[in-house]
Amino acid sequence: MTIDATYLLQLTLNGIALGLLYALIAVGLSLIFGVMEIINFAHGEILMLGAFAMTFALPVLGLLYWPALAAAILATMLAGLLIYEVLLARLRTDEFERSILITLGLSIILIHTAQYFFTATPRMVDTQYGFDGVEIGTIRLTWTRLIGAAAALVAFAGLYLTLRFTQFGRAMRAIAQNREAALMVGIRPRVVARNAMILAAGLCGLAGSAIAPIQLVTPYMGQFLIFKAFALVTIGGLGNIPGAVVAAVALGLIESWVGGFFASAWQEGAVFLVMIVVLLLRPEGLFKRGGMRVG
Amino acid sequence: MSAILRVSDLRKSYSGIHALDGVSFDVEGGSITGLIGPNGSGKSTAIDCISGFQKLDGGTVTLGGTDITSRPAHLIARAGLMRTFQTVRVYDRLSLADNLAIAAQQFDPAGWIDEFLRTRRYRQAVESSEQRARQLVELIGLQRYYEAETGILSYGQKKLVALAAALMPHPKIVVLDEPVAGVNPSRIREIEVALQQLNRAGETFLIVEHNVEFITTLCHQVIVLEQGRKLTEGTAAEIHTDPRVLEAYLGITPEMAAAEVRGAA
């Protein structure tokens, strides 16, 4: 088999776009874990909500991409706030297993409620861009993909600046590094946790609304993605945000390359196999967690 | 008397800071030895390293002539060194009887096949373990809680349970990590009496403690650590008047200490 350079480049670009998408989900999970030491099993359903919000907002807003995206992100941030206030705020730290079971229950409720109301039929989403795109040589990229990737990059830059330079970001890092010390200097962990949850939900909502025009939208779309994201945050070292980003982009590339040359089963199994190998060699994940590092 | 526990040249550092910088000491069999020092002097690190809960960077630990350096914690326990923890650890949701039985079960010869077949070996092991447990429970004065879950006990009572559990398998030495920290002062005396009684019965103790009075009443020999090194070592009386100790540990002069002792008496 000769490897066509254009084909390879196309795979690579697709891989990066896919990886950025994974990163949006994984970073949120990592953020929540860093601040609250819990895993949000319903995170994939936030993504699903974002995608459905996009689906419903687009026709209302005359297929305009940006206003619909903003509306969807706001909707998911609101969902994040609700989830925190109603469920997660009641958890103490060190209730990891309980957090999983509670959010698992929430995930079941959200998936089946969505299926009950919206049915399991996959939906296509049309935007103002339709299937238009740019062509560079023989490589073709649709606008929706490009914008999705660009929005993810902007989101990461924003997240980096937030964590690095704002009061809220510093508080979040402080809690992730040393909860007791953070309490003593007057940081209120509940406020920080709530903000972290809203931020994580917003990132996930961005991911959901960005893929809505690219993929089919179904109630189950979040489930498989989130399982991959769990594997990613474990590979990257739980609670380690840059670790999660690196692992996510690497996975996107690996999946895209593997998918280009092997059967799709290998593509989907890749992340899990990688994770098992990583945990065998380094039980703490690739990038051991020393508090939440930024940059 | 000969040294049952011999620690030489312990070294341990965390990211460049020397928590232990060549600490050596012996614990005589049948003695009560105290290990004191100000906060951050390395005493907790020392016993964590000795008992296998932290990895040593260097040095050797021998127990009754056997080298136990850097063995995993459970093998050090099996070799005969039992320890307690600074923040009390008991099995809150098991009965006092079970708490003590578990502490001894690894040390009897009965395996799961013996248990399944209820062999004589198993019955004997259970019987002797129960006998020992009743003895120890009587000593710590918690007879009426024997069948109760330890979760309902007070903090001080749990410390006594932890002490009894450590003694269950007739260890060569028991290392107590701050046995009276956080214990109601009226109970401290009880613990003191129990330890003296046990020591007369032949048990060896190494005690890490903050409470200087407790240490000086109990211990035959006291080792003082400061900044990861051994500052001095001697009998309780010697330590109590050593100006270096007073300065390092209490930050006060001998005159002030004397005044304090008079005040306490």
Add this chain to the structure above:
Amino acid sequence: MKLAAALLAALAFAALPVLTSSNYVVGVGISALIFTAAAAALNLVYGFTGLLSFAQLGFWGIGGYTAALTVVSLGGSFWTGLLAAALLNAVIAVLVGYPMLRTNRHAFVISTLTFALLVTLIARDWVSLTRGPLGIPDLPAPQAFGLLFDTPRKFYWIAWIFSVAAIAFLFALCSSRIGRTLVAIKQNEPLVRAQGISPMPYKLTAFALSAAITGAAGGVYCFNLRIIDPSFLDFYYMQTFLIIVIIGGAGSFWGVIASGIALSALPEVLRFSDDFRMIIYGVILVIAMFVMPSGVAGLLRERRVARMREALR
């Protein structure tokens, strides 16, 4: 006392096919028995040892496929199929369990989930082994002593014998020194180590035995369905086992058995649409985690401890 009650309940359950003429009720009874055994196995790892394992779903699937393939591809009997399912699962559990248990408890949960998903992928995509999405239909009815267990009524006995045997085995294990040590590991691992006990062999044993029983349960269940396909690995089964354990009370042996019997009947009683039923499951799970995180048995236990505390004051 509890043991006597359990024996009575087991005998009463044995009489079910005699008491009812409805094949439907017998079918529900079969599911109740098998799910209860699988939930009891999950209780061993989660309730007793404190390891939240999603790998159970994978073991359930491997067990089902192993039993089915032993019969269909290798020409073995149903019984050798069950044995193979249990043994293969135990071996796999030891192999994957060791690296998983070396990680921290967070990574453990996620890696067990990953394991279950990998098994799902294999069931769907390794077509030459599992026959892919089409599955393996027309599994033959089990045979023993010249009897053919070809109706639900007859199959009920197999499910009954299997469940009673599995539950009896688990009970013997949980009430032994090994069971007591598992509880101790869950409560305070450093203390266990300080008492000369290495936690790893115990955890691995619990994980492997639980895998073997879950696998055998999966084997029995797929011969009840008479077909196995990738939907056998639906996350629904994992959720069912979890809910049984949580409502009954993780760590309470008889609490989980009782809730297994009660809750397996529940989805049949609440005969709403599938989605509505799952929504109710989710709501039950969330509410239970807040109102009674240690289940019904936990509530009863708390009252007992409170009385004891009062009495010893």
